[in-house]
Amino acid sequence: KQEVTxxxxxxxxPEGENLVLNCSFTDSAIxxxxxxxxxxxxGLTSLLLIQSSQREQTSGRLNASLDKSSxxxxxxxxxxxxxxxxxxxxxxxPESNTGKLIFGQGTTLQVKP
Amino acid sequence: DTAVSQTPKxxxxxxxxxxxxxxxxxxxHDTMYxxxxxxxxxxxxxxxxxxxxxxxxxxxxxxxxxxxxxxAHLNLHINSLELGDSAVYFCASSRRGVEKETQYxxxxxxxxxx
Numbered sequence: 001k002q003e004v005t006x007x008x009x010x011x012x013x014p015e016g017e018n019l020v021l022n023c024s025f026t027d028s029a030i031x032x033x034x035x036x037x038x039x040x041x042x043g044l045t046s047l048l049l050i051q052s053s054q055r056e057q058t059s060g061r062l063n064a065s066l067d068k069s070s071x072x073x074x075x076x077x078x079x080x081x082x083x084x085x086x087x088x089x090x091x092x093x094p095e096s097n098t099g100k101l102i103f104g105q106g107t108t109l110q111v112k113p
Numbered sequence: 114d115t116a117v118s119q120t121p122k123x124x125x126x127x128x129x130x131x132x133x134x135x136x137x138x139x140x141x142h143d144t145m146y147x148x149x150x151x152x153x154x155x156x157x158x159x160x161x162x163x164x165x166x167x168x169x170x171x172x173x174x175x176x177x178x179x180x181x182x183x184x185a186h187l188n189l190h191i192n193s194l195e196l197g198d199s200a201v202y203f204c205a206s207s208r209r210g211v212e213k214e215t216q217y218x219x220x221x222x223x224x225x226x227x
Contacts (some may be wrong), residue, residue, distance in 0.1 A: 034215055041223075043117075043154075043203060046215040087154065098169050099144055099209055101216060103156040 002027040006090050006104035013076030013080055014112050016042045021075040021107045028068050034101070035064050035075050036089040048075070055092065116140050117219040119204050122136040125225045126194060134189045134222045136204030147179060149201035150168065150201040161201075163209050164217050174181075193224045 003026045013019055023033070032051045036044040048057045048064040049071070056065040063076040077084060087108045091101040117138045126132055139146065146169075147159040161169035162181040176192045193197060204219040 011196075036189075036218075041221075043220040044205075044218040046217075049215050089156065091156075098161055099147065099163075099207055100158040100161055100169055100171075104159070105153065107157050 002010065002030075002092060002094055002102050004090060004092055004104035006088075006107050008107060009105065010092050010108045010110075012110040015082060017111075018076070018078050018082050019080055020108070021077070021088050021090075021109070023073040023075070023104055024044060024075075025071045025092050025102075026093065028071055029095040030068065031093045031095055033064075033066050033073050034074075034091045034093070035062075038087045038089060038090060038106070040086075045087075077109075080109075082111050082113050084111050085109055116217050117204055117206055119202075119219040119222050120162040121178070121222060122220065123223050123225075124219040124227065127227055128194055128196060130194050131190070131192045132224070133191070134202055134224075136187045136189070136211060136219060138185055138206040138217070140205075140206055140217060142208050142217075143184055144207050145181065145184075147187065147189050148203040148205060148218075150153075150203060150221070152176075152200070160187075160189075170222075196226050199224055199226045 007022045018023040034049045035047045050066040061078040066073045087106045091108045120135045144163045146161045150156045160179045165181045178190045181187045201221045205216040207216040
């Protein structure tokens with residue numbers, strides 16, 4: 001059974017710091033891994049999607065890596081800003097044809113001005 | 114312009130009532146999902162429909178009955194609501210068989226059962 005774990009559960013940093021969020025998964029049979037952002041009271045916004053054959057994806061100040069064999073992914077945020085404050089969710093899509101996503105419990109990030 | 118929309122946004126009701134949540138997507142996707150996010154923020158898949166056909170039912174109680182009148186709509190009806198049903202329910206959609214595409218999520222429906 002696939003399980004996704006995110007560490008840490010919460011993180012508070014001063015503005016300008018670079019930071020890393022961690023995600024691990026127990027079954028390497030995945031199609032892709034995605035990082036989402038969730039703002040309080042809002043839905044989920046997709047940030048980066050890494051296919052199983054890829055090692056990393058970049059979008060602006062965000063860089064996500066994937067080590068499928070070891071069951072790990074990291075989300076690197078450079079030069080953090082108060083606007084980055086949100087909950088970051090990692091999700092894997094197992095190798096089945098159902099398309100469902102299995103989520104970690106998220107890391108709640110606070111960037112202080 | 115909203116890609117995935119849900120109604121209502123908030124729902125407060127008494128235990129034992131029956132309620133429905135509606136979801137619509139205008140992205141032309143053929144697969145739609147319902148997820149439940151509990152008080153600890155843990156998101157878990159409940160149902161998935163592809164072209165109006167049920168393809169995922171993750172051991173959800175029979176009190177929950179999804180209905181898909183067409184590819185663009187997936188509604189969730191809940192009978193005999195219980196306190197433990199209080200959560201945020203998210204609808205999502207995607208194109209089946211396209212592994213490099215993400216799912217698009219609605220804004221969520223916050224259900225509180227008193």
